[in-house]
Amino acid sequence: MGTDASKDRHDGRSETVMERADRRWQEVIQEIRVVQTGVQILLGFLLTVVFTPHFQSLEQTNKTIYIVTVVLGSLATGALIGPVALHRIVAGRQIKPRAVIWAARLTITGIVLLLATLTSALLLVLRVATGDDSYVPWIVAGVLAWYLLCWFVLPLWVRTRYTSGE
Numbered sequence: 046m047g048t049d050a051s052k053d054r055h056d057g058r059s060e061t062v063m064e065r066a067d068r069r070w071q072e073v074i075q076e077i078r079v080v081q082t083g084v085q086i087l088l089g090f091l092l093t094v095v096f097t098p099h100f101q102s103l104e105q106t107n108k109t110i111y112i113v114t115v116v117l118g119s120l121a122t123g124a125l126i127g128p129v130a131l132h133r134i135v136a137g138r139q140i141k142p143r144a145v146i147w148a149a150r151l152t153i154t155g156i157v158l159l160l161a162t163l164t165s166a167l168l169l170v171l172r173v174a175t176g177d178d179s180y181v182p183w184i185v186a187g188v189l190a191w192y193l194l195c196w197f198v199l200p201l202w203v204r205t206r207y208t209s210g211e
Contacts, residue, residue, distance in 0.1 A: 124155030
């Protein structure tokens, strides 16, 4: 291969900066497709709960948890739809490498907000389902630990274990 300075070979690929940005953009969009559907279904379900007869009989603590959960779900949805709006608004401006970075940041933010939404929703459901606050926080903490392990600890361990600090 030639020594074309416009090629980015640090990751073993022979692609230009723009080719790499195109590839990375497609990767981000695929990742968003996976989480966005779940977030939208969860938020849609949460938005209907307030209109059920049982909601009015909830104690105030559970109503507060519900409100926090809906707000977190809305924020997660916004962050995960954000990259699409970003792409549409900056398309054709020759800034795709920067747009990819911002889209990735929005995606991580959305995933963190999804983590908070799921944890909060689980807390609410288990509180209402069991009526017993003695062990519910422990179950929620265990599930939260599982999410953290799967979504952050394992990927970061793999990243540090198998890459060379780039």
